Amino acid sequence: MSFSVSELSALTSANGFTLWHYRTADDRATVLAPGYFAAAATYLLPGDIVIVQAADATAMVPIRGGTLPGSGVTVDGSGSTPALLRSATLRVDVMLSAAAAARAIQLDALPALLFANDPLPVGATITGPVTQVTFSLRNSAGVDVVPAKTVAVAGGRASTTFIAPPPAGGYRIRVIETGDPTLATFSPPFAVAQPPRLLIEAGGSLLLENGALLLL
Template structure:
């Protein structure tokens, strides 16, 4: 069976480590298959540990890059899986150094208005905490990246990036994120890009527009 997100829950978590519990009717071999946890790559980070209760074993699995897991340590491969809940007598003890919580955030400045195709514009962002680099991208109405990513070093808590307005349309957005912590991010309100204003040329009693049409004065 494929991965079931309902079976994954957090048992303990710190700033840099999370102990997960995953209960499934799949076998241990099925869970170890490449890509099994691909749908939760944003949750399972390298260094995390998963307590796996599969159909044939109770196993500790180390999380590697891209939500891949190692073979881990099999605690019991003969008895039925042990079910853990908030009232279980099963205990886990970890010794970890003290960590200090650090706040880091990103705030995007407003996007300039009156944008027309081909116009260059600059968007700034402000940061708090140990943020050293920001990544700017432009998204279309479907959420697809159409410009960037642009990495900019933070100086005195601010950074900015320049973009060229794309083809006319609506729903465009600018997104900024902390390069070291992508969850610290912000997306702008949608904005519109229009055609540039037409030029007018006066000749006698008429005005000629850029497209060649005439208007009487």
Template sequence: MAFDNTSLLSLATTSGFTLWYYRTQDTRATALAAGYFSGASARLVAGDVILLQASDALGLTTVRTGTTVPGGLVVDTFAAPFKVNRSAAKVFSVRQVATAVAVTILLAPLGGGITAGSQFATQASVSGPVAQVSFEIRDAAGATVAGPTTGSVTSGIAAATLTAPPAGSGYRLRAEAVGFPLVADTSAAFSVSIPYALLTQAGDTLVAQDGARLAL
């Protein structure tokens, strides 16, 4: 549609400024096209304001030189409304209160005279919330050669019985708190000797406990 001069109504006039109301079935883009309001050149002056009610929007715009009308402000529209997306990050903090608990384990000294294949007892003193202690014997290379054997902690003491490894030196006893792998104690190096044997004399021959003869 073309500009309709009868639809351009004056709403208010003051100090040479006029507020106009214009209603049309044309779209806002059509009404704002160059030359659309040329038919009102005798009525419109620069500085006037037009309340434009088009078929797709309600806008407020001004008149520039002559009948030039800029885009102005869109007050309402049939198109999808302007959307503002907001996002927020929730900040929270967690405070954890911890109490230090001391956990220690200390091996008791080993008795002397450990022989290969014999059973010997070992024990360790324990402090802290430890229920069991694992005992094992390691060789000079750090490999486990006996155990592990677990002993329960009673009145701060854990005990276990181990079988001595073959005769040799460089063995170490290790006690580790079950559930606390970093809480452990290792004994000094010790040796395991050959078992003692009973020798008897049969005439001029010495006979071992297993019946083997010894040559002198």
């Protein structure tokens, strides 16, 4: 075969020097013969280098005057495709901006005296971007004794009402931000008392409302 200009392509060029690539089914000896690149005399200049991918080898061939190739250097005797690697360092700047937003939940004080089955109002003052909170009523073991209630925050306030549980001590109100349970607060422990009973007088004795005798 003879030289084919369509298989010749420039890889890079700078300061009057060009690095070329040429692929052919001819062997390396044919490509290095004088006059093989004559048809490319207008492209190839003295000092240029051609990476020749021939049938039997891949070589780097310098171009002398008059498109006469030098002996070159065999890169790969198998004729396989050369691997051309290019590396670069890219600088990436990332800028993040953030603003701190304070959040807080402050529970209202609970009634001083609570009796079983009485309404138990609970409320909290909310600071910061909190839209919902969840109230729960827990016993001394940390277990909810009634279903928790989720309410919306409006004007920095949230409130709801529970029914006081059976008489016992160690109850606590817990309130958390619904969207972020890490923001939470507890009330101090409180007790629920037995409701008072009525006393009546009969025959000079005071009686409980269930008829049991109370001695004074």
